[in-house]
Amino acid sequence: MIAVFLSVPPVVGQQPFPVISTVDESTIAGRPVALDSEGKLLPWPMPDNTGYSYSAYFLSQWAIVWDQYNRQRLPYYFCCFDFDRTTFELIPDPHWxxxxxxxxxxxxxxxxxxxxxxxxxxxxxxxxxxxxxxxxxxxxxxxxxxxxxxxxxxxxxxxxxxxxxxxxxxxxxxxxxxxxxxxxxxxxxxxxxxxxxxxxxxxxxxxxxxxxxxxxxxxxxxxxxxxxxxxxxxxxxxxxxxxxxxxxxxxxxxxxxxxxxxxxxxxxxxxxxxxxxxxxxxxxxxxxxxxxDVAGSMDNMNQVIPLEFARYVLLHPEKDPEWREHARHLIDWVKTTPKWPKYMVHGAMVTTEQGSGKEFCCNLPNQCCDSHSSRLAAVEALYYAKTGDIAYKQAAYRTYNWVTYFQGLPAAAHAPFSTQWWFTDEFADGPRRMMDAFWAVPEWAPADESHLLGSLSVVTKIAYGAGRITYSTFDMDSTDVLRLNFVPDSINVGGRPISRHDDLQREGYTFDEKTHALSIRHTSSRDVDIQGKSEQAPPSFITFDDPHLPAGTPLLGQYPSGVIDWGSGEWKTGTPFGKFGTFTLVTSDPKATQAEFKFYAPRIFAGVDVYNDADKDATLTVHAPENREVSFTIKAKQLIRLRTDWRDPCSQVVFDFTNGHALRFDNLAYGYP
Missing domain, CATH: 1.50.10.10 (Glycosyltransferase)
Structure with missing residues (x-):
């Protein structure tokens, strides 16, 4: 959030406040919390899947940014927006x-x-x-x-x-x-x-x-x-x-x-x-x-400057011989300064962004400020990656878990003094610092996918395939971090194989057999090729955000064009709902026990994300003439990522439901023959 409190009358923080207070509320951004056996916060929307929950945060924000680029382009002209709580359409804030x-x-x-x-x-x-x-x-x-x-x-x-x-x-x-x-x-x-x-x-x-x-x-x-x-x-x-x-x-x-x-x-x-x-x-x-938007002042401190400096020297310790002491000091200062309040939420430290010791920005806990807590978590995660101090990893994990509750468009989250949202915080600053999580701790990334998670050099091109990643960096000398869903058989730099080592003091790579975390140091070429054995090609996704259709629009014929024929209206688009932060897919008739769709050209149906909002279990059976039938049970209030493991393309996919009236779908995945 931006510091509105210095330009309009503040509604919070008009008197001294506790530096750190415990606020163990039952919801965050209006979403019910999930806790482990010790009462500590777990991520949203999949408490048992860190990779899904963390990546869903920044992928949801990107989906909204891409939709804005293709339609309203509000970030070009406005700082902030609200959204209609029925249609979830964005409304610009004309005042700030x-x-x-x-x-x-x-x-x-x-x-x-x-x-x-x-x-x-x-x-x-x-x-x-x-x-x-x-x-x-x-x-x-x-x-x-x-x-x-x-x-x-x-x-x-x-x-x-x-x-x-x-x-x-x-x-x-x-x-x-x-x-x-x-x-x-x-x-x-x-x-x-x-x-x-x-x-x-x-x-x-x-x-x-x-x-x-x-x-x-x-x-x-x-x-x-x-x-x-x-x-x-x-x-x-x-x-x-x-x-x-x-x-x-x-x-x-x-x-x-x-x-x-x-x-x-x-x-x-x-x-x-x-x-x-x-x-x-x-x-x-x-x-x-x-x-x-803040008037100049020697009293109003903020956490952005010290934490961004700490991040810089952690990534570039050669710039500062005292990087360890400086980074630790700045983290500790942000977490203990009396200039603005911090909150412990089920074991997660949450920080607001700035304050003078009497006034602060921004809201009461669990309403806002995920980007600033994301920054704190990023710096703590990077400090752990650099020093091995496990306490910083644990602190980062809990704070990142809190951040995940703000993904997409949660109706109960908002900026101070209004229901406005900020493009800076929600769709740029927060996501970039969430992505630091995977770079610092690769085991947090999705285990069933392959991704390049971070590099000191920018990446100029990249291509993913089944058991293959090929990419190029701007610099020849770079250290790159990945997590794979396969074991690499060969890694080539500039067309020449490199060797596996215990460290990265010279050109080569390290690979963790347990987590499949791969780190590559290359100095002789910008071009890297990783090869292994896998039948799992990265799928394409239909997110129901691109292209955008208003909520409740019946899907008639092709959507997206040239991909799926949805028939004559048995499906429609849905709003963000339950454990989905962006637009969804629902059946037009909630009493339907069967629904189908057809690929415009034969494709491999890989699966879909399914959420059950009912109070009892639902079953979903998926079948196609060319593939074996698969069935799934979705527990009450559960979100699962359904995977068929099909290998053959099909033209028609049929869903059979039992107690399916409360099912919602998103991220329909498909592959090419």
């Missing part, structure tokens, strides 16, 4: 600042991880359009002190971004220039398009031009200043201090690594910003100055 700048940066971070995980080129199509829109409609004029860099925000509904008028006119936030610049640079690495490299260099050059050494009251770049001349005068939102020099440092480090731009100046300014960071914020914990 559009957070244009760091939404792009957060979204780039999400897609950088999602593309190699899913192998879906639609992710790149969306991100390219989203970033291009900002470059075409949201950068400062040439000739300014801050020239040709992104504005941080826009008035709600505005097609052109020039900053939020409540803070002034024609201003920039230099830390966002660094954050967006780093995102442009990584997107250049993903695509090879030098347009994004040049945009990143313009951001770095502006940061160099406007750098000052800083002191206790003035950061190297101001929190907010006028774009034309860099001044702070005559603007109510202008302010001289932001602790967030981390994002500019990341941009300079990456340009130096690539030997691009004015490297001598980048090195000098980077060293100056780092020295200021070590001398002041790392000693006085004055972590202020991040959000685009």
């Amino acid at each position: 600042v559009n957070s244009t700048g760091y939404l792009r940066a957060m979204m780039q971070g999400f897609i950088e991880r999602l593309y190699p995980y899913a192998g879906d080129p639609h992710t790149l199509e969306f991100l390219e359009n989203f970033v291009d829109y900002e470059l075409e409609n949201g950068t400062t004029p040439e000739g300014y002190a801050w020239s040709q860099v992104p504005y941080p925000s826009a008035n709600p509904g505005s097609k052109r971004y020039t900053g939020w008028s409540q803070h002034g006119e024609d201003f920039v936030e230099p830390h966002v220039v660094g954050e967006d610049g780093y995102a442009y640079l990584r997107f250049y690495e993903m695509t090879g398009n030098t347009k994004y490299l040049h945009a990143a260099i313009r951001c770095a050059d502006a940061l160099v031009k406007n750098f000052k050494p800083g002191d206790e009251n003035n950061s190297p770049w101001p929190y907010r200043c006028h774009a034309r001349d860099g001044s702070l005068k005559n603007g109510k939102g202008m302010f001289p201090y932001s602790a967030n020099v981390v994002e500019p440092v990341m941009l300079f480090d990456e340009l130096l690594r690539l030997d691009q731009g004015d490297t001598a100046s980048y090195k000098r300014v980077r060293e100056g910003a780092w020295a200021w960071l070590m001398k002041y914020p790392m000693r006085n914990n004055l972590w202020v100055g991040y959000f685009e």
